[in-house]
Amino acid sequence: MLQDPSKKYRPFTPVALRDREWPNKVITTPPIWMSTDLRDGNQSLFEPMDGEKKMRMFKMLCQIGFKEIEVAFPSASQTDFNFVRTLIEEKHIPEDVTIEVLTQARAHLIRRTMESIKDARRVIVHVYNATSQPFRDVVFGMSKDEVKAMAVNAVTLVKELSADMPETEVVLEYSPETFTATELEFSLKVCNAVTAAWNATPERKVILNLPTTVEVATPNVYADQIEWMHRHLERRDSIILSLHPHNDRGTAVASAELGLMAGAERLEGCLFGNGERTGNVDLVTIALNMYTQGIQPGLDFSDINAIGRTVEDCNQLPIHPRHPYVGDLVFTAFSGSHQDAIKKGFAAQKAGDPWNVPYLPIDPSDLGRNYDSVIRVNSQSGKGGIAYLMESKYGITLPRRLQVEFSGVVQQHTDANGGEVSASDIWQLFSATYLEPAEQVRYGGHHLFEHGNGQGIRLSIEIGGVSYLLTGEGNGPIDAAIRALRGADIELQVRSFEERSISASVNGGEASACAFIEIAAQGREFYGVGMDTNIVTASIKAIVSSLNRSHMACTAPQLSRLSA
Template sequence: MKKQIILLDTTLRDGEQSLKFNLNTKEKIEIALALEKMGIDIIEVGFPISSPIDYQTSKELSKIIKNSKLCGLARCKKKDIDMVYKSLKKTGNFRIHIFLATSPIHIITKLKTTLNKVIEKISFMIQYARKYTDDVEFSCEDSSRTPINDLCYVVQTAINAGATTINIPDTVGYTFPQEYFNIISNLKNKVNNIDKCIISVHTHNDLGMAVGNAITAINAGARQIEGTINGIGERAGNCALEEIIMALYTRKKSMDFYTNINIHNIYYTSKLVSKICNIPISTNKAIVGSNAFSHSSGIHQDGIIKNRNTYEILNPRNIGLDKTEFNLTSKSGRAAIKYHMDLMGYKKNTYDINLLYSNFIKLADKKGQIFNYDLESLAFNSEKDNNTEYFTLKYFNVESNSDISVATIKLKCGKLSKLESATGLGVVNAIYKTIIKITNYNIKLINYILTAKSQTEESIGQVNVKIKYKKKIFNGIGFSKDIIKASVISIINCLNNIWRSNQVQKNILQINKS
């Protein structure tokens, strides 16, 4: 019979500790609701004693969250425990999470006390917390650097005092998986009352071992995993819960465990946390990174087309992501090009795949990533059209006064030159409005990213934009030491892609008529 792995999410507590700002109540509620919808068992809402906002937010969440159990963190101090109770008592179903360091380095240098006094304090404070709730978790801070006999003594005392969950955190991300397995196994074998509690683990990623350590701990007997969405947290971060969830789901035939998570909500929750916390998700991040379901190699793309399982062990739709993506680059093969042309509705007898592939390789070597509209242009436009920059920047000037900006731009449009000005809320908005006046294209700017190519005063700015036009997404890029000029160039680059796409439609109409 499969055993449940309980998931405690600490995004709102340990995750927030890594931010350069505090989440406000509204933001915490939004994340907590997403976690609840995702099916997280326990949400650690914060550290109520740490600030009035943390206390008030915890109190608000206790009125709103109904399905996930709420948990508050407390030091081994009465006032901390009291504050957790006061903030969460409305929910009627809450956990008090107490922690105290148990390793020699923490006891001697930080607490300036002895192990015996630490144990005495742990016992007293757990009993104190039990006045408020039967659900008390105790964390042996820095347990992975605590001598195993000392750790067994602490754990046994904590269980006798009334702790129902014992957390064995790898606080500084020091431990290797086999070492962690041995720690949990020793506790299971040496602590005579261990069956009266749930063993939990809270792993950090300082050596990149957080998820590996958590999976190893499960195999050794842990039944609760603590982590965060996207793995955010102190220093190098925490165990990424989405990775644990999908590891257990994907390897369910070989692992006798399950979670209560609605996996279809993973991607949405990940993107929400990234947006609210202002922490971008690494492109190669497991499960939720933009490259997690992207393929560039022609061999891989051909395999995926024939059978998804050749190069994908997860179905992106399981986590709420629309589809697999093929990055069209010079490494792509004919199969990927034909696949994209099929998706766009072009039958193979309407274009020459060999000629298209030859032109594709030339453009990919020059440009890098190729998009669908590039393929259309290569397949149906003349060589002259494809090499034409219909829109060319001749002059620009932008003046700003507080939030209001005025852009004046002169573009060469084919054989004509046009000059226009427009006012906008900010520089980019003013540029965007001016270009619309010049071209009469009904475009919508949906993404704008500015990147410095180096950290020096002479660094070149790179601007990437995405523009929506007639239900299609077009990409543009601009480089310049002047970031305003880079912004103008990126949008013009997009406009030329749109112009070529329009030429494609004209040429297809001509072909159909003839």
């Protein structure tokens, strides 16, 4: 049993704001979005992103529509410093995008940070120092005046160094770290001193970022704190008021939405809520919450699957299957009554009418997804679930999205034939769908060869009864095979790839490796599966399987420039 919390924890003192206005406000426009996936998100990973993944994430954030992206903590590591230099020197930053760099309020770190941004067009330099009583007394051993001086001295140094960089427009951002646990009057005093030291004007605004570094109270308290600051800040017309909520109490989204109602104009967070401890606020959820209320968020999540797969790969962290909007199961109903209501809602929905389908707050097609109604084999009948039977009977562990896709095949079978589905029925359906489909493309063989720092492949395939020899080069056999097919005008994009050993005999066969590949083609996504004793062969068979499943029109004229 938990001990008496009143003996160990003290409740947070509410803000004395009896005439608060935010409860009567509504969000009508999106905030200025700032992604910190490459900094706050990256520093919280088991294995921080390497340069290739950071670049891939940066380019995706630009494509989504972020105009402000915090890219690094350049004084913290040579890796971060080099990434900033690469972005600038190789001109990867679009003209309408401003990068942001973070530094503590310490002179040598600020100087190193300013070195990293040399020759950039426009940069936000984000300076912070903690201001709450535990940090003042325990961590720093400083008085309030000394903590305020730390902030002012840091801002003054950034201002002086900026004057020596006329080619770069430097925008100041200041965060009183641990704002939510700091006395409001002191937070106000520090922020006013910072804007005065920077000499902020309406033409040269300063970003004041008020973070819930750690959530210490309910979201309404944070909204009160933001509204209080919004009302009392000096030079308010020269300030962009920013939020940076964390999710320690699980209420970061609510804190952000109420904070925007309370007067903030800018929001910092990560895609899908990655970040220190329980994470930063989830920008995808907030943007799509706005979208469901008729507000165009200005961020493009129309291909949410591709974004999710990229984030999972770069962060090496899975997105929860019940995550709002993007989780693998959020558009899947297991309940029969839910399936019935959704089915009737789709039937009644007319083009041009407001969205009004039960259980679905958003049209899945707006996100490039569809509604997957999953038929579950009743485990209490002794048949087990589809995934359970495939693993326990045949030793094949299906990726979750393949489970959802294949369950639709099972559903079609049960709708047409009725009755229960046995383990052998499921295997026959799986084999016919993925391993032995009506083949337009047939695998013949392959030969690998070394190429520079990568690998090349000569791939023998048969298309419509005609044999072709395709050649491709890439960073590995899968990449090389994809490039070989693209050279034959067969366009496809790889969404995900997994390889696994088979832990049981498959109908007495000798296959020991199984590969699963998810591709995007013709505006849809398809899985392919390959099995073989050799994992590379299994992987190439999986690619061929995915092509056959996509029903691509691979005709001889498209391959006319190849030798048979």
